[in-house]
Amino acid sequence: MVFIFRDVVRKTGCRKLKRKIAALTVAFMFMFSSSAYAVDINIDDTNVEFCGHTGIPFIDSNNRTQVPLRITMESLGAEVDWNQETQTVVVKKDDVMVEVPIGKYYIIKNGQQIPNDTIAIIRGSKTFIPIRAVLEAFGTEVGWKNETQTVTIDSQSFHGSDGRIPSVVVCLKSHxxxxxxxxxxxxxxxxxxxxxxxxxxxxxxxxxxxxxxxxxxxxxxxxxxxxxxxxxxxxxxxxxxxxxxxxxxxxxxxxxxxxxxxKSKTFKTQYLVVSESLNQSNRNDEANKEFVEVVKPARTISEPKKLWEGEFIMAASGRLTTDFAQIRYVNNEISSSRHSGIDLAAPSGTAVLAPNNGNVTLAAPGLLSTGNTIVIDHGMGLFTSYYHLNTMNVRAGDAVSKGDVIGTVGSTGFSTGPHLHYAVSIYNTYVNPHQPIAGIID
Missing domain, CATH: 2.60.40.10 (Immunoglobulins)
Structure with a gap:
């Protein structure tokens, strides 16, 4: 899958940087949609660096190079203004003023309209201009290296009698x-x-x-x-x-x-029938209050570092009976929330394993809703939780390693039979336990 990133920058300090800069450093690479692709800009044999927030140059559908307006023109010493009423970019250098209206196949130099074969556009909140047309209006020599997809700019021809200006790196320092x-x-x-x-x-x-x-x-x-x-x-x-x-x-x-x-994903619906005595004794205001006061606090403070290593293993061997985020009806009444994890049916006493390294933040017996309950912090806000356990082999504060037996499958709390309810969460927001964790930040 390819993500199409549309970059936007909103600079709230120093609106006009009126700096005279002839070159920036470090090349860039970026991905665009199939109708546009990345291109390098080279000033006096030095590639310009465009950070993500500045916008990235690209070839448009008319096969013309579009560049982010402000950083390009101000880096060459020009003044850049914006006429909101006419949706026009105004670029000034010495006695030359070039107006670039958005969406029009022309530019205006000192009041004279010059036809152009492509248009300036606004992508996100940044304005992109056809670089050759604008710079040539200032008398600048603009070249093209097809083998490297590079636009070349001679700053001497832009500055004229001003001469060349020393290179200054601004992208990484200012942003x-x-x-x-x-x-x-x-x-x-x-x-x-x-x-x-x-x-x-x-x-x-x-x-x-x-x-x-x-x-x-x-x-x-x-x-x-x-x-x-x-x-x-x-x-x-x-x-x-x-x-x-x-x-x-x-x-x-x-x-x-x-x-x-x-992307779209379909979640199943489950209809569960339980005895009224179980429903009334384990799914009530008291059970909800207990969960909020006991379980949720165990998932509010996390180690500020990554404790896990590699992929998470499955916490227990068993048959999947209820999947993550299923819509559940209990005795024909819809639950107020989606199913928070996965249910794995297994014989009572089946080993429950720590899926990865972490610290135990809760080992609470006999909770009304979740029964014997364990919570493990894996760092950076990533937690795993284990409900309805028969036995618990750890205590709050224990460090566990991947594969350690932390307890056994049971049927405590609101449960219709022996199973492990296994949940993964970012703090107290449940997430898909099937999602591979290894590699998402490495």
Whole structure:
């Protein structure tokens, strides 16, 4: 699967950078849709670096190179303005003014209209301009290297008598952050994983997407920062924007937005019939209150580091009787929430294993709803939970390793027979236990 990322930047500090810069450094690579592909920009034999938040140059459907307007023109020393009323970009350098109206097959140089074979566009909130047409209006020499898909720009021809200007790296210094979505496929109820690059550890980061309702947390991991986000079970299928805001409320605040796709998934419906005595004694306000006061707090504080290693193993051998997120009716009444994990039917006394390394945060006996209950923290907000156990071999505070026997299958609490209810969650938001964990952040 290929994600189509649409990058957006909203700079809230220093709107006009009127810097004279002849080159930026470090090449880039990026993926676009089938109608556009990445291209390099080279000024005086130095590749320009376009970070994710600046926008990435591409070849449009008219086979013309489109570049992010502001960083390109300001890096060459031009002034850039925007006329909201006419939807026109205004670029000024010395006695030359070039107007580039959005969506029009022409540009205007000092009042004279010049036909063009492609148009300027707005992608996200960034404006892209046809680089050759605009620069040639300033008398700039623009070349093309087909073998490397590179536009070449001679800054001397742009600056004229000003002469060449020393190279200055600005992209990484003025906008240190960037992020990528590392999960390959995203479905309702899955984990959405982000890898975030920051220049300084004290830079603030916040994350927003309408596909995630839970509060996000960001963790240091090697040279990056990691966020594991639980996609809402009721998230709409299709494209969703995800915005990472760096240094919110500060002068250097800026946003990067990318679009990811949530794919369709069908969840089954289960009809369960239980005795009224079991239903009334284990599915009531008292049981709900107990769960909120005992189980949920065990999933609110997590080790700020990755404790797990590699893939998670299955916690028990058994027959799948109820899957994750199934819609459940109990005695013909729909449950208020989807099924939070998977139910594995197995003989009482079957070993229950720790699926990976972690720390036990709860080992509570005799809860009304979940019976004998264990919760394990695997770090970075990732938890696993085990309900209806017969016996428990661990206590809160114990460290466990992958494959350790932590208890046995039972039928305690609200249960119609011996089984393990196994759940995976990001803090207290349940996620798909079938989703492979290994590799989502590595």
């Amino acid at each position: 240190p952050g960037d992020f990528t979505i590392t999960t390959a496929e995203n479905y309702p109820g899955n984990i959405l994983a982000l890898k975030i690059e920051k220049l300084n550890e004290d830079d603030m980061v916040s994350i927003h997407t309408d596909a995630v309702k839970a509060k996000e947390k960001v963790y240091k991991y090697g040279d990056y920062f990691i966020a594991l986000l639980p996609i809402d079970l009721y998230a709409a299928i299709g494209d969703h924007d995800l915005t990472v805001t760096f240094n919110q409320g500060k002068d250097d605040e800026y946003n990067i937005t990318r679009t990811f796709v949530i």
